[in-house]
Amino acid sequence: xxxxxxxxxxxxxxxxxxxxxxxxxxxxxxxxxxxxxxxxxxxxxxxxxxxxxxxxxxxxxxxxxxxxxxxxxxxxxxxxxxxxxxxxxxxxxxxxxxxxxxxxxxxxxxxxxxxx
Amino acid sequence: xxxxxxxxxxxxxxxxxxxxxxxxxxxxxxxxxxxxxxxxxxxxxxxxxxxxxxxxxxxxxxxxxxxxxxxxxxxxxxxxxxxxxxxxxxxxxxxxxxxxxxxxxxxxxxxxx
Numbered sequence: 001x002x003x004x005x006x007x008x009x010x011x012x013x014x015x016x017x018x019x020x021x022x023x024x025x026x027x028x029x030x031x032x033x034x035x036x037x038x039x040x041x042x043x044x045x046x047x048x049x050x051x052x053x054x055x056x057x058x059x060x061x062x063x064x065x066x067x068x069x070x071x072x073x074x075x076x077x078x079x080x081x082x083x084x085x086x087x088x089x090x091x092x093x094x095x096x097x098x099x100x101x102x103x104x105x106x107x108x109x110x111x112x113x114x115x116x
Numbered sequence: 117x118x119x120x121x122x123x124x125x126x127x128x129x130x131x132x133x134x135x136x137x138x139x140x141x142x143x144x145x146x147x148x149x150x151x152x153x154x155x156x157x158x159x160x161x162x163x164x165x166x167x168x169x170x171x172x173x174x175x176x177x178x179x180x181x182x183x184x185x186x187x188x189x190x191x192x193x194x195x196x197x198x199x200x201x202x203x204x205x206x207x208x209x210x211x212x213x214x215x216x217x218x219x220x221x222x223x224x225x226x227x228x229x
Contacts, residue, residue: 033217035219041221041222042206042219042220042221042222043206043219045217045218045219091159091160093160104150104162104165105160105162105217106162107152107159107160107161108159109158109159110159
């Protein structure tokens with residue numbers, strides 16, 4: 001497809017379980033971002049991948065959160081031992097980061113995570 | 117460090133009247149600035165971006181924004197609101213290549229008939 005794809009679109013899980021959220025960026029985009037959007041809130045930065053560089057993990061809220069990006073393409077965000085406060089929409093975006101920077105982000109539709 | 121302030125959490129206008137959504141930023145460098153819109157249950161969509169070219173930027177759906185360095189502002193405007201403009205609007209700043217994007221808290225626009 002032409003856009004950023006996220007799966008699943010909805011995930012309901014029980015407290016304490018682990019979940020994996022997937023993001024397929026636009027082909028050729030070197031930068032990939034994960035954000036969290038809680039109900040009625042703005043976007044909270046989680047993690048940023050740029051090419052082969054070490055990811056910027058400064059936004060991850062705890063060590064229960066981790067992400068990887070395999071082969072510079074697909075990314076997986078993993079939340080271990082989920083808590084109710086993890087309930088939110090998790091958004092992924094990719095960007096081509098052309099020379100000179102300043103490029104825009106293309107967002108997926110998000111994964112709505114509900115922790116019961 | 118970069119930051120974004122959106123002064124109004126909620127703006128309500130009547131259909132056909134002008135829209136003004138305010139955004140102020142803080143950045144150590146010459147930033148790029150963006151406005152994104154999020155309709156209910158939809159993904160984020162770029163409205164417009166400023167990247168050090170013309171200070172008045174025109175975007176989609178009749179929106180425009182003016183970069184004012186002296187005021188560190190990037191307010192979003194539209195001459196005449198349409199019902200379909202009702203959505204959440206986010207102002208975003210980035211300091212450039214390889215840097216993160218910082219989102220403002222958002223402004224919810226309501227358009228009354």
